[in-house]
Amino acid sequence: MFSPRQGISDLPDICYRHGMHTVVISPGSRNAPLIFSFTNHANMECLSIADERSAAYFALGLALVTHQPVGLICTSGTAALNYAPAIAEAYYQNIPLVVITADRPSEWIDQADGQTIRQSELYRNFIKQSFNLPVDTASSSDFWYFTRSVNEAMNAAVHEPSGPVHLNIPLSEPLYTPLPKPSSDIHVIQNISVPQLLTDEAIEALLVRWNSSSKKMIICGADVADESRFRALTLLSANPSVVIVAENLSNIHGEMVISSPERFFALLTEEEASAFRPDLLITVGHSIVSGRLKKYLRQHTPLEHWHIQPSPSHVDTFQCLTQSIVASSGLLLRSLVEREAKISSYYRDLVLTREMHLRNKHRELVEGFPYSDLTVFGAIMARIPDDCNLHLANSTPIRYSQLFRSRADVTYHCNRGTSGIDGCISTAAGASVASTKTTLLISGDVSFVYDSNGLWNKHLKGNFKIIVINNGGGNIFRLIDTGKDENPAREFFETPHSVNIKHLAEAYGANHYLCHSHEELAASLNWLFAPADRPSILEIVTDFEVNTTVFKDYYKQIHL
CATH class of the missing domain: 3.40.50.1220 (TPP-binding domain)
Structure with a gap:
């Protein structure tokens, strides 16, 4: 016979021996035994982030840099649903996340009990494998099934193509009782894969x-x-x-x-x-x-x-x-x-004859255009520090950045698994915590506001730098053909807002600097890339009408 919670006590060590050395935990009650178990492990790095959606993207950013599986732990109910966007992104990027969700025992599902939803196979369309573990591990067969499933999940997470896996763990009350000591002979099952070579x-x-x-x-x-x-x-x-x-x-x-x-x-x-x-x-x-x-x-x-x-x-x-x-x-x-x-x-x-002509024409046009998103990107891309991790938000930042030649001393990333604007701050934040290098995120204003909870994070350091290109809304929809400017539906595409980014930065304890012109840009970038003891946010304000004209003129003139 085993303790009913022996599997919970052994879980962190099995994960650790499979290469998972960091877990991101969001607070809750149903997941209390899991929190106790992981925080008691001597070598496991445990990071606390309250917002589950942000926590999951943060874990994705950690895994991008460490190239190791990263764990996620949350309570039952909608907390687990908030992981879904980042899990989908990890699935399509082949990023190994180990998602551990606490659950109610099955007899309490759909019985009007609090914080209870149907969590079995919750992420079925964008997960490598899902496992529902036993409520307790008192019997030898349940303990064997628990440890075998955890081993299988960990191997699946890192086996090519790597990706997210889900361990759903029902936990009965009481939740705050002491856990048994971890087993002295942790059972680990290792997959050995041989690189596939063509004959x-x-x-x-x-x-x-x-x-x-x-x-x-x-x-x-x-x-x-x-x-x-x-x-x-x-x-x-x-x-x-x-x-x-x-x-x-x-x-x-x-x-x-x-x-x-x-x-x-x-x-x-x-x-x-x-x-x-x-x-x-x-x-x-x-x-x-x-x-x-x-x-x-x-x-x-x-x-x-x-x-x-x-x-x-x-x-x-x-x-x-x-x-x-x-x-x-x-x-x-x-x-x-x-x-x-x-x-x-x-x-x-x-x-290459065409390509060289386009490169020369590009330089000529960027130098001649007025202050706008395009010329701002030109200045930024030239001033990015050596050996920088560059994160690009979706929508206009990734598209503008690709008009400028790739640099050998910069590592580029964008969440193109599902290409959503959500999670850009949180992903870059995770990458910045896992690295000592400068981590720069370039974001539009809508993407920044959308994921601003990514700054609600006590683990952030001064190497995290953010540039917000504030053009007053979703400018991407002016760069593509969405109809006449006076179209009454336009506000539902561009989502203009009145959020004060300076106040938002101050609320999260980040440095903030404002730039309005090309003349201010050099000093603004010097400020941003200077050493700091906390995240720094440079807000660059541009005019959406000028941006639209310049972008369209660029493509009209580039091939002349």
Whole structure:
């Protein structure tokens, strides 16, 4: 026989031995035994954040930097529902979160008991695996089932493709009684996985098609920095038949890389569209931002499309997938480099001729435009400190940033798993706590206000810097065609607000500085990047009408 709470006592050590060294806890009563158990573990880092939605995004940011699973603990009821947006984001980014929710025993579900909802399979559409654990572990079979399920969950979280898992733990009263001592012989089940390598025969078959293609395009989607992939792509960029397209979120950079496909594929003539069409398209990583690139390749489909990923899937973004290749992209691309035949091709030079013209035209336009979101981004991107972790909010920040070339000394991130505006502060906050580097978030005003509870966090440090581009609402809807300005529905898209960002910053104990003009910008950025003992927020105010005019003129003039 075991103690009814022996499983709860052993839970932290099982998690720790699987590499989960940090847990983010939100307060509650039903989860009291879990709080006692984790805070009593000598080596587990326990962080307290009250708002569950913010806590979950914060955990996601921690996991991004540490590359380790991060735990979440909350009470029963709607607290668990508030985790959902970040869990969905983690699922589509392959981020390992271990979600531990306290629950009422099953006999009390739908019985008008307080703080009780149906929590079984709560996240079923965006979770790797879910487990409902036994109420107590007094019997040997229940204890075995409890520990086996926790081991299975932890292995699932980190096994490729990694992602969130859910442990739902019903807890009966009393909740505040002392826990038994952890077992002296914690049972740990380890998964051993062998890297998937393509056979020589498979590589040779791919090589035949590679060498027969004179126009090859490699598109790198959003992903963490991967040195093996970067080295292989750097070597491939010397091949005259290879064009590399890599937005900043891919964390791939280089002189020969097309880092702004949205600009490159705008306003192509039919002759240019035909000339740039690849014979072979290879994609790696996750999603891309550029809508114009997606549209171009869906209309001008290559003869073949290979998607390389570490686990089986059929990601067919461009509607032309012919090969789904389960392999390390770095290793496979390196194999192609080492065995490729030298072929004559004009493809890379043709593309780079256009790209170099666009880069020069871009510099000329940005220098000549009036103070606006576009020119502000130009100043910011040039002044970001070396070795910075840059987080970009969705909507306009990620799009403006991609008009400027990727920097080798900056790590880029944006929550493009689901591409929502929620959670940008909280995610960047988590990343800043896990790192000693400067962590910079660039956000619009709506995204900032939406996730301002991300600043309700006692763990934040002076390395966390935020730039809020305040253009008075959701400016993205003026940059895309949403109809006439006088449309009565416009306020439901742009959501103008009267929130005073300075007062909001002060309420959370953050430094605040206000910038209204290009003349003030240099001093404002100096202030922001100076050493500080708490988070600093630079609010840059721009005019939405000027922003709209400049943005549209940019795309009208860039190809002249």
